Every structure is written in structure tokens, then in C-alpha cells.
């Protein structure tokens with residue numbers, strides 16, 4: 194294998210490192226939905242999970258390997274520590290895939306060796322080739338990562354990489370695990386590897402990086418200039434701590450500035466050949482899907498996929514754009530699949546048009562789910578003149594992607610105003626079918642509603658994020674509410690959409706509480722948590 198493929202390989206790790214974002218855990222079905230979207234987007238490799246880490250992750254990788262890892266689909270990869278059990282589990286989960294890869298890793302920085310692994314450099318030089326060879330006994334395609342490469346001694350790194358390649362690694366991935374390096378340093382690290390690892394031509398150089406200093410994408414672009422040919426990234430840049438390098442930013446930088454990057458790949462500068470296999474028109478949809486399913490909102494000013502990325506607010510800019518878009522736009526909104534004319538369905542539309550539009554948006558629903566979503570769509574269409582794609586996403590998320598319904602909102606009523614103390618009354622149906630009502634006073638109507646709900650569902654929690662977003666413009670806009678709450682060391686999210694913002698707030702809170710409550714029950718099926726139903730029936 195040459196380390197000079199004619200395109201940059203896009204390795205998506207949304208389902209593995211992306212899922213390491215606090216509170217972003219996904220069900221197997223949600224992972225499959227995202228994997229389908231990634232395949233449509235055209236990623237070369239999907240890192241589908243860490244099979245040894247849990248039965249759920251094993252099942253997700255196996256299902257993705259079976260359904261998405263077809264002859265024409267992307268390569269499916271599973272992560273494994275440098276241990277036989279991890280590697281065996283990855284191999285087993287990946288078996289159904291037509292093209293598979295085992296990705297094994299072991300840290301090489303002195304900090305990690307001394308404090309975490311408690312191993313010597315000598316031991317690492319012995320374990321790495323052994324484990325790469327073990328992975329190779331199951332699959333042809335093996336990736337090895339020296340974790341925390343960004344803070345490792347380069348001379349030691351060269352030795353480890355040489356051994357990994359000699360043992361059969363076809364890709365060597367260089368992680369800046371803690372997002373510590375700067376672009377100049379990271380580029381020099383990749384150049385050093387190219388110049389000093391004797392067998393480097395037998396492997397692809399890949400990069401993986403975190404955004405702790407906001408430098409991940411810049412580091413990767415510098416790595417490309419110095420010989421990296423695989424980029425490990427996630428949709429919307431989600432991932433551990435500050436996240437990973439964002440796929441959409443990397444791909445669009447390579448797309449918009451291809452004439453700048455072409456010579457680094459040995460092409461004539463003027464070549465218009467794409468630098469990646471990504472179908473850029475799928476970017477926006479995929480970003481929305483991942484945001485909706487993980488509950489990780491995209492900040493409005495986020496590059497490429499933020500709500501403001503193509504919006505022009507100030508007069509001088511608007512004037513320029515009206516005269517010629519090129520004055521203030523370096524790329525076309527349509528190139529990422531952002532269609533300004535989003536009004537597609539109305540209250541007279543039928544199920545077939547509804548199903549087909551949802552499919553285009555990345556949602557493939559069972560007949561029952563489709564039916565529920567369709568009824569909800571008709572209900573919203575009666576209240577709201579124009580139904581846009583954003584409304585449709587909100588409806589589907591609200592109806593279909595909800596947490597198991599343990600507690601259900603039966604009634605919410607608020608009284609507030611500039612001369613009233615905000616007071617809320619709620620009635621909830623409990624998991625065992627009782628209807629409980631309670632009331633509370635708060636600092637505002639939402640606070641009062643949350644206090645009243647807390648009086649019924651007596652699970653201690655701390656609200657750490659509350660965000661309201663108007664799905665579309667206009668007085669009749671649907672409002673979507675996303676919240677995050679913490680219970681002990683875990684974070685749970687909830688989402689709801691409604692034309693009434695108080696109802697959306699109440700439902701989002703209950704959806705997060707249902708996740709929390711379900712997880713407590715799952716973790717301790719024999720232990721009854723201290724969830725005491727206190728209110729009057």
C-alpha cells in the first residue's frame with residue numbers, strides 16, 4: 194500500500210469518539226440511522242464503536258457491519274485496546290462487513306506510560322507488534338494509533354511505528370489526544386515520521402486530533418501538507434471534551450481551497466478533481482441528523498453548518514451580496530445541501546410525500562413510527578401555515594426519537610405576568626399508571642413548571658443547560674427546547690418541540706428525566722432507586 198492515495202481518506206469517528214461527548218449516548222437504532230447517513234455522505238471508513246466496551250456497542254458495530262458494510266458501502270472499523278480480548282471482540286463484531294478494519298491503540302507518551310499504563314517503553318515496543326499481528330490474524334486492514342503521540346518523544350514514536358508497520362499495520366494514525374500541539378508542530382511531527390520511519394511507505398499516515406485549543410482542523414490541514422492522507426473526524430466536531438476535528442470544516446476547506454492543497458498531493462494546482470470522496474451536498478442534512486440524535490446543538494456561528502454560516506446581517510454585506518454573492522461568500526450554501534426554498538409539504542400532503550421527504554432528510558421510519566409522525570405533522574399543519582424541513586425534523590425528533598415514556602405529561606398550566614408570581618400546575622402519568630398533580634411557584638414560568646415536575650418525579654438533578662430555538666421564522670414558529678441535566682456523574686439530555694414553548698419546555702424536561710429514570714432502573718434492576726412519588730393522586 195502506498196501512503197500517497199490520490200484522495201484524502203475520510204475516516205468518520207462520530208459513532209465512536211463522537212459518542213464520547215458527555216451526554217451524547219446513542220441507541221443501536223440511532224447509530225444505524227447515523228451510519229446510513231454517513232454512507233450517503235460518502236465517508237470512506239466508519240469507526241462504528243468500541244465493541245469490547247459494552248454489549249450495546251458490540252451489537253451496534255455488528256449491525257452496522259451487516260447492514261452498511263456491504264460490498265459498495267464504506268469500510269467498517271472497530272476500536273480495541275492493545276489486548277487480546279478487545280481485539281477478539283472487535284474481530285467478532287466486524288465479521289459481517291465486506292470491508293473491515295481493526296483499530297488498536299496504545300499510548301506512547303511518558304505521562305501515559307508512567308501514570309496510566311504503568312509500562313516501560315520497552316514493554317510498549319514488545320506489545321505493539323504482538324497486538325498488531327494478532328489483529329492481522331483476523332483482518333487484512335489494521336490501524337495502529339500511538340495514543341498521545343502529540344506529547345510523545347518523536348524518536349520513540351518512530352521506533353513504535355516502525356514495529357507496528359513491520360507487524361502488518363496498514364494505517365498508522367497519529368493522535369493529538371489532548372489537543373496540545375500547534376499547526377506548525379503537528380505538521381513537523383508528520384514530516385518527521387515520513388522522514389524517519391524506514392518502512393513508512395508501506396502504510397497510510399492518518400491523523401486524529403482534539404479541539405482543546407481550537408486548533409484541530411488547522412493541525413490536520415498542516416498534516417495534509419506534510420503527508421497525512423487519512424483524516425479522522427466527526428460530524429459537527431463532537432467528541433471527547435472539546436471535541437474532534439470537524440468533518441464538514443475539513444472537507445469544505447479541502448474543497449474550497451483545493452487549488453492551494455492540490456500541489457501537496459502531487460496534482461497540478463489548477464486541477465478541479467475533488468480531494469475527498471465526500472458528497473458535500475449531504476453535509477448539512479447529516480449535521481442536522483447528528484445534532485438531533487445526540488442532543489448536541491450546533492452553535493449558530495459554527496463554520497459551515499451553523500445557522501448563521503450563510504446569513505448576512507449588516508447593510509454593507511447585504512448590499513454586496515445582492516450585487517454579487519462572491520463579495521461576501523466563499524462557498525455556495527447549496528454546495529453543502531442547504532436549500533433556501535425549504536417549503537415542501539402542507540396540510541393537504543399525504544403519507545407518501547411525507548415518507549419520501551423524511552427519507553431525503555435521513556429518517557427511515559417503521560410504519561408505526563411513520564404513522565405517529567404523520568398524525569403529529571397534520572396536527573402541526575393545522576396550526577401553522579408553512580411546514581418546512583426544520584419543522585419536519587422537529588416533529589420526527591419529538592415523536593420518534595424520544596426517550597422511553599416512563600413519565601408522561603398529561604397537563605401543564607401556567608399563570609404569569611408582570612404582576613403575578615409565576616405558578617405552574619402539572620399532571621404526570623407515572624410509570625405504574627397513576628396520575629399525579631402538583632403545583633409550584635418559580636422565578637419564571639419554566640422554572641415553576643420544572644419545580645412542579647420535580648415535586649412529582651423526586652429524582653435529584655441539576656439543570657446544566659436549557660436552550661430554546663425557534664425552528665423557523667414567524668410568530669407561528671415551532672419552538673424546540675433542548676436541555677441537559679446532571680444526576681451524580683452522568684449527563685442526560687431531553688428534547689421536545691411544540692408550537693407552545695412552555696409545553697415544549699415541560700416535555701423536554703420529562704424526556705431527560707425519563708432517560709435518567711430508565712438508566713437508574715437499568716443500572717440497578719435489583720436495587721430500587723430513591724425515586725419516591727410524593728404528590729397527591
Ligand SMILES: CC(=O)SCCNC(=O)CCNC(=O)[C@H](O)C(C)(C)COP(=O)(O)OP(=O)(O)OC[C@H]1O[C@@H](n2cnc3c(N)ncnc32)[C@H](O)[C@@H]1OP(=O)(O)O
Nearest residue numbers: 213243245246247274275276298299300309310340370433
Ligand atoms: C483516547 C481514547 O479516546 S481511547 C477510547 C476511550 N473510550 C472509552 O474508554 C470508552 C469505553 N470504555 C469502557 O467502557 C471501559 O473503559 C473499558 C470496558 C474499555 C475498560 O473498563 P475497565 O476494565 O473497567 O477498565 P477502566 O476503564 O477502569 O481502566 C482502563 C484500563 O485499560 C488500560 N488501558 C488503557 N488503554 C489501554 C490500551 N490502549 N491498551 C491496553 N490497556 C489499556 C488502563 O491502563 C486500565 O488498566 P488497569 O485496569 O489495569 O489499570
Ligand SMILES: CC(C)C(=O)C(=O)O
Nearest residue numbers: 298338340368370401
Ligand atoms: C484511540 C485514539 C485514536 C483516540 O481516540 C485519541 O487518541 O484521542
